Amino acid sequence: MTKRASLDADVVVVGSGMAGLTFALEVARGASVLLLTKKARAESNTNWARGGIAAVVGSDDDPEYHVQDTFVAGAGLCHSEVARTVVGEGPARIADLEAWGAAFHREDGHLSLGREGGHSRRRIVHAGDRTGRAIESALLTRASAEGLAILEDHRVEDLVVDEGLDGPRVRGVVVVDDVRGVRRVVRSRAVFLATGGLGRVYRHTTNPSIATGDGVAMAYRAGARIANMEFVQFHPTALHPTGDTAVLISEALRGEGAVLERLDGRRFMDEHHPLGSLAPRDVVARAIARELRDSGDDHVQLECSGIDRELLRQRFTGTLEDCRARGVDPAREAIPVVPAAHYACGGIWTDLQGRSTLEGLMASGEVACTGLHGANRLASNSLLEAVVMAERAAATFRETLEAEGRWSNAPRPPEVPDCDAPAEAPSTPGAAVAAPDAPAEEVAAIRDLMWEKAGIVRSVAALEEAREQLLPLQGGGASASVPVANLATTALLIVSSALARRESRGLHWLEDHPWRDNESALGDTLTEIPEGDVGRAATDVGAGAAAGPWARIVRQGARR
Numbered sequence: 001m002t003k004r005a006s007l008d009a010d011v012v013v014v015g016s017g018m019a020g021l022t023f024a025l026e027v028a029r030g031a032s033v034l035l036l037t038k039k040a041r042a043e044s045n046t047n048w049a050r051g052g053i054a055a056v057v058g059s060d061d062d063p064e065y066h067v068q069d070t071f072v073a074g075a076g077l078c079h080s081e082v083a084r085t086v087v088g089e090g091p092a093r094i095a096d097l098e099a100w101g102a103a104f105h106r107e108d109g110h111l112s113l114g115r116e117g118g119h120s121r122r123r124i125v126h127a128g129d130r131t132g133r134a135i136e137s138a139l140l141t142r143a144s145a146e147g148l149a150i151l152e153d154h155r156v157e158d159l160v161v162d163e164g165l166d167g168p169r170v171r172g173v174v175v176v177d178d179v180r181g182v183r184r185v186v187r188s189r190a191v192f193l194a195t196g197g198l199g200r201v202y203r204h205t206t207n208p209s210i211a212t213g214d215g216v217a218m219a220y221r222a223g224a225r226i227a228n229m230e231f232v233q234f235h236p237t238a239l240h241p242t243g244d245t246a247v248l249i250s251e252a253l254r255g256e257g258a259v260l261e262r263l264d265g266r267r268f269m270d271e272h273h274p275l276g277s278l279a280p281r282d283v284v285a286r287a288i289a290r291e292l293r294d295s296g297d298d299h300v301q302l303e304c305s306g307i308d309r310e311l312l313r314q315r316f317t318g319t320l321e322d323c324r325a326r327g328v329d330p331a332r333e334a335i336p337v338v339p340a341a342h343y344a345c346g347g348i349w350t351d352l353q354g355r356s357t358l359e360g361l362m363a364s365g366e367v368a369c370t371g372l373h374g375a376n377r378l379a380s381n382s383l384l385e386a387v388v389m390a391e392r393a394a395a396t397f398r399e400t401l402e403a404e405g406r407w408s409n410a411p412r413p414p415e416v417p418d419c420d421a422p423a424e425a426p427s428t429p430g431a432a433v434a435a436p437d438a439p440a441e442e443v444a445a446i447r448d449l450m451w452e453k454a455g456i457v458r459s460v461a462a463l464e465e466a467r468e469q470l471l472p473l474q475g476g477g478a479s480a481s482v483p484v485a486n487l488a489t490t491a492l493l494i495v496s497s498a499l500a501r502r503e504s505r506g507l508h509w510l511e512d513h514p515w516r517d518n519e520s521a522l523g524d525t526l527t528e529i530p531e532g533d534v535g536r537a538a539t540d541v542g543a544g545a546a547a548g549p550w551a552r553i554v555r556q557g558a559r560r
């Protein structure tokens with residue numbers, strides 16, 4: 001393995017969304033931080049988030065109400081300590097975001113609060129229906145003012161893992177400068193993954209093009225534990241037709257009085273759940289899928305006539321613009337909607353300090369699985385989790401550097417790599433070989449396969465078919481494409497976890513087992529490569545060794 005005389009940074013942050021920027025800005029106060037982002041710095045799932053950020057700041061609210069709403073949505077798998085910690089620290093993080101420049105809407109001096117599905121109170125702090133953009137803009141402005149080192153168009157392929165006396169430890173990343181076409185190593189004491197989601201694994205998704213599951217795939221290859229990948233949330237209301245990237249129709253519309261209807265005008269959600277159109281997202285998505293199956297229609301509609309015209313204009317500016325650009329005016333007609341892949345509740349297993357099971361690797365945001373969401377994310381809990389957990393991870397990393405005498409009282413710039421003079425890339429465990437572009441046919445085949453075989457409603461037979469077709473695409477080899485390998489690895493983790501959970505719970509609905517199994521399945525689905533097989537796992541799978549050590553699925557009781 002190539003050794004370098006010095007580190008490029010104390011920590012490499014991968015991803016420029018809310019989690020990555022929050023962590024980087026906090027740690028950069030006294031350590032050297034290098035932030036790498038796959039595309040432009042503003043392109044992230046955070047920037048696309050519309051609804052808002054849930055927090056207990058209303059006079060009629062209480063942390064326990066929020067925790068209980070989270071538990072109900074999570075279908076028995078939420079980790080109690082995590083939920084109470086994240087909810088409890090939420091108001092302070094909202095204050096931080098405002099201090100950093102996030103322009104949340106206020107009325108009479110108080111935060112304006114919306115309500116979304118699954119919430120028993122109004123607690124959605126928002127900036128209209130462009131909350132994510134407001135937060136991302138504030139964080140990027142702060143990053144620019146403080147001189148945070150950010151390299152755009154730098155695609156991280158894999159983690160650098162050193163084998164030490166105390167076991168494997170992450171010591172950097174293999175990165176490709178996609179503008180210059182240069183591949184090199186960036187060395188660091190630790191890596192913080194904030195790579196976002198995996199919605200592009202599916203044909204229809206609200207996620208941007210960057211959301212291909214790269215962080216989960218590279219962490220898995222390196223030997224980190226992955227959790228609860230079967231729980232993929234499909235947002236019930238994406239603008240129909242969806243296009244390559246679906247336009248999200250905010251759940252906050254239903255919070256203000258919009259209702260779901262069949263094309264014949266019949267309201268149907270009251271038949272599926274007591275909360276009607278404000279039911280949790282998994283319930284709504286399955287209800288729509290059933291209605292479409294029974295009616296033969298290709299979409300349902302969201303009727304907004306119950307919302308005051310002025311409120312619609314002020315609160316949902318982005319939605320109105322997007323709909324009108326497609327020839328739909330929500331103020332005058334119903335919005336055509338269908339479900340689309342939206343959010344991953346599973347990911348890299350982390351503790352309450354953002355640490356993975358692999359030394360030197362931290363993660364926060366959608367790429368991580370903290371246990372907050374359980375089997376189904378409560379609306380607008382994702383941005384809350386991202387900022388709270390990133391802050392906690394930063395504080396823990398600072399404590400580590402202070403204990404080692406490496407924390408400075410002043411910011412320390414990183415050694416920004418000279419990508420015109422590449423270093424030799426190491427043979428990291430399970431590393432796939434670089435390729436500049438992902439073959440469009442293979443990517444489309446994976447996305448179609450996952451939509452048909454591992455979507456909103458699943459069956460054992462369909463999942464097994466998907467697994468067999470994905471195995472040859474996941475492995476390494478001289479002609480392998482890293483983007484395809486990452487997409488296929490992420491898809492395989494979803495399929496394998498879904499096959500292991502022989503019950504229906506939250507976002508995972510298995511036709512063969514349409515009930516909850518609280519006796520044997522009330523715990524997380526944990527996936528990891530068996531010790532000793534990390535280095536050869538990708539090769540085994542690439543050879544089509546379905547019975548080989550591609551993954552080990554184990555059960556562990558939920559941390560309650």
